[in-house]
Amino acid sequence: MNTLLKFQQGNAKLGKNIYTFSLPAGHSCPFANDCLSKADKLTGKLTDGPNTQFRCFAASAEAVYPNVRIARWHNFDLLKKLNSNESKDLILESLPKKANIIRIHVSGDFFNQSYFMAWLQVAKLRPNVLFYAYTKSLIYWVNYIKEIPNNLVLNASEGGKLDAQINLHGLKFAKVVYSPEEAEKLGLSIDHTDEAAYKTKESFALLIHGQQPKGSKASQSIKDLKARNIKFSYSN
Numbered sequence: 040m041n042t043l044l045k046f047q048q049g050n051a052k053l054g055k056n057i058y059t060f061s062l063p064a065g066h067s068c069p070f071a072n073d074c075l076s077k078a079d080k081l082t083g084k085l086t087d088g089p090n091t092q093f094r095c096f097a098a099s100a101e102a103v104y105p106n107v108r109i110a111r112w113h114n115f116d117l118l119k120k121l122n123s124n125e126s127k128d129l130i131l132e133s134l135p136k137k138a139n140i141i142r143i144h145v146s147g148d149f150f151n152q153s154y155f156m157a158w159l160q161v162a163k164l165r166p167n168v169l170f171y172a173y174t175k176s177l178i179y180w181v182n183y184i185k186e187i188p189n190n191l192v193l194n195a196s197e198g199g200k201l202d203a204q205i206n207l208h209g210l211k212f213a214k215v216v217y218s219p220e221e222a223e224k225l226g227l228s229i230d231h232t233d234e235a236a237y238k239t240k241e242s243f244a245l246l247i248h249g250q251q252p253k254g255s256k257a258s259q260s261i262k263d264l265k266a267r268n269i270k271f272s273y274s275n
Contacts, residue, residue, distance in 0.1 A: 042117070042129075043129075043132060043133040044060065044113075044114050044117060044118070044129060044130065044133035045060075045110045045113055045114055045133075046058050046059065046060050046133065046134070046135050046138070046141070047059045047060075047061070047110075047145075049142070056139065056140065057140045057141070057142055057233070058135045058138040058140070058141045058142070059141070059142045059145045060114070060141065060142070060143055060144065060145075061097070061110070061111045061114065061144060061145045061146040061147055062111055062114055062115045062118075062144060062146060062147025062148070062150070063077075063078070063080070063101065063108065063111045063112050063115050063146065063147060064076060064077065064078065064095045064097040064098035064101060064111075064146045064147060065077030065078075065088070065095065065098055066080075066115065066147075067115055067147040067148055067150040068147060068148040068150070068175065068176075069148070069150055069151075069176065070148070070175040070176050070177070070178075070199040070200045070201050071088065071095070071148070071175055071198075071199055071200075072088070072090050072175075072198060072199050072200050073090065073091065073092045073093065073198030073199070073215075074091065074092070074093055074094065074095045074198055074215070075087065075088025075089075075090065075091050075095070076088065076091060076094045076095040076098035076099070077098055078098050078099075078101035078102040078108055080108070080112055083101060083102045083103070083105060083108055084102070085098060085099065085102040092198070093215060093247055095146075097145060097146030097147075098146075100146070101146070111146055111147065115147070115150075117129065118154060119150065119154075122153060123153040123154070123156045123157045123160075124157075126153070126154055126157035127156075127157040127158075127160045127161055127164075130157060130158065130161050131161055131164065131165075134161075134165070134168070138168060139167075139168060139169065140168070140169045140170075140171070140237065141168060141169070141170050141171075142170075142171055142172065142233070142236075142237075143158055143170055143171065143172035144172050144173065144174070148174055148175055148176050149172075149174055149176040149179050150176070151179075152179045152182065155176065155179035155180070155183075156179075156183070158170070158172075158191070159183060159186065159187070159188075159191065162188050162190050162191035163188050165190075166188070166190055167190075168190065169190050169192070169237060170190060170191045170192070171191070171192040171193070171194070171236050171237035172191075172192075172193055172194065173194045173195075173196040173213055173236065174193060174194070174195065174196055175195070175196045175198070175199030175200070175201065176201075177195055177199070177201040177202075177204040177205070177208075177210065178201055178204065180193055180195075180204075180210070181204055181208055181210075184208065192236065192237045193210075193211070194211055194212065194213045194236050195210040195211065195212040195213070196212070196213055197212050197213065197214040197215070198214075198215060211240060211241070211242050212242045213230070213235075213236065213242065213243055213244070213245055214227060214242070214243075214244050214245070215244070215245050215246075215247055216229070216244045216245070216246060216247065217247050218246075219246070221244075222244035222246075225244065227242060227243055227244040228241075228243050228244065229243070229244045229245070229246050230243045230244070230245060231246075
């Protein structure tokens with residue numbers, strides 16, 4: 040039995056110099072709201088949440104690619120039964136040796152405070168590695184906001200149940216927009232490379248992408264972006 044966690048090298052968007060770590064979308068996202076979607080662990084059947092406005096691209100990938108789903112559940116099944124110190128030790132043992140930059144959670148989120156603390160300790164123990172993450176688990180971040188090391192860059196993923204924490208604590212955030220014009224109106228630059236997530240201190244926008252529910256505003260926006268030849272997605 041493989042008892043180590045599974046990491047991947049970055050995709051077309053991130054580049055091969057960034058390693059990634061993921062958990063199953065939705066199932067490990069306690070504060071997701073606008074983007075809540077889940078792929079069934081066994082069948083891959085996709086289910087949107089009651090307030091879903093745009094479908095999580097990661098959940099769509101799990102529905103289509105069984106190997107992706109299996110790898111993410113492998114990680115979740117190992118971690119959810121561990122305490123913070125045990126999780127920290129397992130993550131450290133599993134970290135890719137050549138990794139200089141690691142994106143925590145292309146899919147999934149910090150599912151409880153103990154797990155968040157594990158990554159916090161990992162970052163402190165590996166000061167030469169840059170870690171970054173998008174998260175809707177803002178309460179865990181806020182609880183330890185003064186203890187976040189410089190090599191752990193967090194981005195509040197707007198559209199969750201705890202969005203009020205963003206303004207309350209002045210958190211850097213990422214917002215999904217439906218068009219370049221919407222981003223411009225909000226005064227946000229659109230990040231196409233993920234560099235804004237780990238290189239800057241400024242909030243930014245992400246252009247809507249991924250498979251969207253039929254008839255939704257998000258689906259219509261995808262059609263409009265295609266018609267205008269605006270790049271909004273990346274290969275696996």
